[in-house]
Amino acid sequence: MAYAIEMLGITKEFPGIKANDNVTLQVKKAEVHALLGENGAGKSTLMSVLFGLYQPEEGIIKVDGKEVKISDPNIANEYGIGMVHQHFKLVEDFTVTENIILGMEPKKSFSRLDINKAEKKVKELSEKYGLKVDPKAKVQDISVGMQQRVEILKMLYRNAEILIFDEPTAVLTPQEIQELIKIMKGLIKEEKTIILITHKLKEIKEVADRCTVLRRGKYIGTVDVESTTEEKMAEMMVGREVSFEVEKYEAKPKDVVLEIKDLVVKNNRNLDAVKKLNLKVHAGEILCVGGIDGNGQSELIEAITGLRKIESGTVLLNGEPIENESTRNITLKGIGHIPEDRQKYGLVLDFNLEQNMVLQNYFNEPFSKKGILNPGEIRKYSDKLIEEFDVRSGKGSLSETRGMSGGNQQKAIIAREIDRAPDLLIAAQPTRGLDVGAIEYIHKRLVEERDNGKAVLLVSLEMEEVLNLSDRIAVIYEGQIVGTVKADETNENELGLMMAGSKKGDTISDE
Numbered sequence: 001m002a003y004a005i006e007m008l009g010i011t012k013e014f015p016g017i018k019a020n021d022n023v024t025l026q027v028k029k030a031e032v033h034a035l036l037g038e039n040g041a042g043k044s045t046l047m048s049v050l051f052g053l054y055q056p057e058e059g060i061i062k063v064d065g066k067e068v069k070i071s072d073p074n075i076a077n078e079y080g081i082g083m084v085h086q087h088f089k090l091v092e093d094f095t096v097t098e099n100i101i102l103g104m105e106p107k108k109s110f111s112r113l114d115i116n117k118a119e120k121k122v123k124e125l126s127e128k129y130g131l132k133v134d135p136k137a138k139v140q141d142i143s144v145g146m147q148q149r150v151e152i153l154k155m156l157y158r159n160a161e162i163l164i165f166d167e168p169t170a171v172l173t174p175q176e177i178q179e180l181i182k183i184m185k186g187l188i189k190e191e192k193t194i195i196l197i198t199h200k201l202k203e204i205k206e207v208a209d210r211c212t213v214l215r216r217g218k219y220i221g222t223v224d225v226e227s228t229t230e231e232k233m234a235e236m237m238v239g240r241e242v243s244f245e246v247e248k249y250e251a252k253p254k255d256v257v258l259e260i261k262d263l264v265v266k267n268n269r270n271l272d273a274v275k276k277l278n279l280k281v282h283a284g285e286i287l288c289v290g291g292i293d294g295n296g297q298s299e300l301i302e303a304i305t306g307l308r309k310i311e312s313g314t315v316l317l318n319g320e321p322i323e324n325e326s327t328r329n330i331t332l333k334g335i336g337h338i339p340e341d342r343q344k345y346g347l348v349l350d351f352n353l354e355q356n357m358v359l360q361n362y363f364n365e366p367f368s369k370k371g372i373l374n375p376g377e378i379r380k381y382s383d384k385l386i387e388e389f390d391v392r393s394g395k396g397s398l399s400e401t402r403g404m405s406g407g408n409q410q411k412a413i414i415a416r417e418i419d420r421a422p423d424l425l426i427a428a429q430p431t432r433g434l435d436v437g438a439i440e441y442i443h444k445r446l447v448e449e450r451d452n453g454k455a456v457l458l459v460s461l462e463m464e465e466v467l468n469l470s471d472r473i474a475v476i477y478e479g480q481i482v483g484t485v486k487a488d489e490t491n492e493n494e495l496g497l498m499m500a501g502s503k504k505g506d507t508i509s510d511e
């Protein structure tokens with residue numbers, strides 16, 4: 001069997017770590033080949049090697065059976081290899097078409113005629129593959145899902161035959177994911193070859209033919225997807241059995257820790273995003289605010305944590321008002337926050353890992369004494385968290401957080417927030433982008449917090465997580481809680497209807 005792509009014995013090192021250690025990847029023509037591995041396993045690195053962004057220390061690459069040297073992305077393009085990166089690289093105030101032809105000949109600026117021609121071709125490609133992209137739209141005016149399609153078109157415009165997708169579904173809504181899967185199937189019909197990175201085993205089952213698994217930079221194996229269970233793939237990836245169920249006893253809720261009354265918060269466009277919302281979270285329970293993205297959940301969390309102004313209403317923490325206090329005071333009063341946007345609010349990317357681990361309490365003992373930092377104590381503490389939460393990076397406490405993989409950045413934030421043992425832990429999309437092994441661990445720790453008598457406020461868009469992890473679910477719709485249900489007395493169907501605003505839940509007592 002001739003392979004479209006072969007990567008043989010690839011080794012790529014970064015300071016302190018072999019990101020790829022003698023890795024093999026063999027991709028057949030016109031298949032969807034999934035690449036699976038924990039956060040930091042070396043998937044993106046391997047794809048960057050294939051796309052010519054990194055040069056490996058060892059190993060060879062073959063395209064259609066012939067050995068090639070891919071020294072930069074232009075050469076990769078010449079061999080028909082295209083890549084959609086984890087973070088898109090589009091120019092916001094250019095149109096779709098301008099973005100697509102950016103960087104192509106002619107080197108001088110494009111004439112109107114060139115652009116008209118390009119627009120026509122973009123339109124044809126968009127129609128052929130069912131992408132529904134408007135060639136004249138400005139990138140800043142289109143959704144994230146559409147921007148991703150522009151990246152796909154960019155590859156197709158350059159006649160790419162091998163399409164690399166690095167975690168394309170991480171940024172998409174459930175509906176957009178289904179559409180992307182359809183698009184991928186269409187691409188395969190046209191004899192394109194796809195390499196797909198995703199953590200979602202369901203997606204692999206749905207769309208992939210074969211799957212290659214990496215673990216800690218090493219090649220573990222390649223399996224036929226149809227005849228391999230999700231459990232088996234998870235086990236190959238993590239190196240042990242993984243439980244998809246959250247194990248927990250019934251909650252024993254105690255006093256109210258967080259009480260929100262008639263809260264009103266505006267969004268960035270100055271419209272009411274949270275409209276006289278009421279909510280109570282008790283010690284010893286995990287309460288999830290569940291809903292479709294954009295119904296006010298982000299604004300609600302930002303308001304509680306001091307990141308967004310409260311227009312009216314009250315927020316009580318252990319009976320004490322905290323509305324419109326500074327984030328620092330709110331933190332010190334006993335709220336922990338695992339934020340939705342980890343790079344903006346969770347970490348200071350210019351600081352190293354240990355500095356980030358003591359971000360909110362470096363001025364307290366034992367990290368400081370009489371205003372003087374104690375580096376030994378900070379290091380000891382950071383090393384402890386890294387070990388306990390299995391945060392992986394090249395240089396441990398001294399790693400630059402900017403260069404860490406997203407999943408490991410997330411684990412670092414979760415470690416810090418849980419270890420501070422706040423009375424109320426707010427977890428916004430805590431497992432987004434994490435692999436199944438890490439998800440299992442985070443869920444276990446959140447349940448432990450609950451069982452230690454802490455209140456946990458969860459915000460999640462993942463239906464499975466909402467149902468599995470929560471004790472109670474408060475459904476948010478257009479800025480209001482439209483009903484509160486017990487997680488073990490509801491199902492996906494009922495929740496779906498409530499989230500769409502077409503069914504009111506019985507509001508169970510929360511006293």
Ligand SMILES: Nc1ncnc2c1ncn2[C@@H]1O[C@H](COP(=O)(O)OP(=O)(O)O)[C@@H](O)[C@H]1O
Pocket residue numbers: 014015017018019037038039040041042043044045046392393394403404405
């Ligand atoms: N540019 C870089 N500099 C230093 N270390 C890096 C760099 N890119 C990746 N790494 C490290 O290499 C390992 C593999 O990373 P990556 O390929 O991004 O993993 P994955 O995509 O599977 O999550 C990680 O430990 C990561 O911290």
Ligand SMILES: [Mg+2]
Pocket residue numbers: 043044045086405
């Ligand atoms: Mg990656």
